[in-house]
Amino acid sequence: MSTVLLVHAKGGPPLGHVLSRTAARAEVHLLALSALPPAVAGAARRLCASVVTPADAHRSDLVSLIVKRAEAVGADAVLTFSEYAVVAVAEACEALGLPGAGGASALARDKRLMRRTWQEHGLPQPEFRAVATEADLRDAAADLPCPLLLKAAWSAGSTAHQIIRSPHEVSGAWRRSREVMAESAQLGFAELHVAEAQGDFVVERIVTGSVADWFDEPGWGDYVSVEGVVADGTFHPVCLSGRMPTVEPFTERAGITPALLSPDAQDRVVALAREAVDALGLRDCGTHTEIKLGADGRMWLIETAARFGGAMTVPQIEEVFGLDLVGMLVDHLLGRPVEWPEQALTPAQAHGAAGSLVVLAVDGRGQAWQDRRVWDFPAVSAVVPLSRGSELSVVAESSLADGSVVPVYDPAAGANTMAALCLLSATDARTVLRDFETLIDALPRVLPAVRPSAVQPEEVSV
Secondary structure: OOEEEEEEOOOOOOHHHHHHHHHOOOEEEEEEOOOOOHHHHHHHHHHEEEEEOOOHHHOOOHHHHHHHHHHHHOOOEEEEOOHHHHHHHHHHHHHHOOOOOOOOHHHHOOHHHHHHHHHHOOOOOOOEEEEOOHHHHHHHHHHOOOOEEEEEOOOOOOOOOEEEOOHHHHHHHHHHHHHHHHHHHHHOOOOOOOOOHHHOEEEEEOOOOOOOOOOOOOOOOOEEEEEEEEEOOEEEEEEEEEEOOOEOOOEOOEEEEOOOOOHHHHHHHHHHHHHHHHHHOOOOEEEEEEEEEOHHHOEEEEEEEOOOOOOOHHHHHHHHHOOOHHHHHHHHHOOOOOOOOOOOOOHHHOOOEEEEEEEOOEOOOOOEOOOOEEOOHHHHHHHOOOOOOOEEEEOHHHOOOOOOEOOOOOOOOHHHHOOEEEEEEEOOHHHHHHHHHHHHHHHHHHOOEOOHHHOOHHHHOO
């Protein structure tokens, strides 16, 4: 039986989903760089031949750590689904002579390198500047027209995003973004391999999207993602995921499979995604490419990752299109034949629809809830009216326990202040969108109010 070393860190698809699909294809050895979610710790022990959690002292050379563990278990493939471990695993695979994302993996991780590469290839993207100091940011704000978006070059989940509306806001934005990156590192949401990565930033012009030019009904966000895979250097698009509008500054609220674009629009989006992935020179990995949709057919590349989309993107694709992307990638890395889709699957080929919703303490208009609430999924599922045939569940490993106080939404911290992740299955994508709108409006009403004594002082400033 083939052997796989799975490197786990925070982020990515739910570990429970990944483990079960990987274990169905090979013997799995788990190298846990982050603590296992309590909801899947038992399953990990059952499904894995070994589970190793190295001490922090042994992580100074992460690539060597991965290589040694892979050699110890006789791994035929090494993979990760976490953004924060992508580069280390790719470099380890290079050292081991195993298939992986390849030496160009950092181009799909460091937003500065990514944007420079796309600039060299003449691909459409927001105008940008790399910044390493507050002085760099001041120079960029003087050179580029506001509003601008400051991003951490190695972040994920919209962490440390700051909108700069005038040069006067530079100092505050710089200070807050650096604070959030330091806080995220303490929570385990930070690059694991590249030293001092939390000090690297990029600032870019904010481009204006247009939902009406791409979707037949309101409620959709002005960007989509193209889910795919690179196998032996060839990009295979799988499908498109739609979005709800982001919460300011640009925190993602929900992803919906499939995205309801016309065939012509989908073809144009996929063509741009192919150019973006090809420019990065990836070899063997999942891909997730986000594209902003503008008026008159304009598009801008947001970013590409050398891994599958996070949250419930992968389980949604399996439910809607019947493709086990995790298992298919494992098979490919082990040298087994895999039939990837000949072209991106369309809404006409979907069997129902599915979406994942990040629960944030923000209403449908983007305004913070007026009072504090306690997360209680049974109360939500019992009271919120959904469409006929819709089924709502909670992803336990990605959610607070019932009875936990919902964090105050912090725009700079992004998804770090989420309370839960919910999965909705429905008859079609429009129904998922409408049910999510209903759910978002209902949450601050149906969740139990917090007793003042239950809120600790530090919780208020999450």
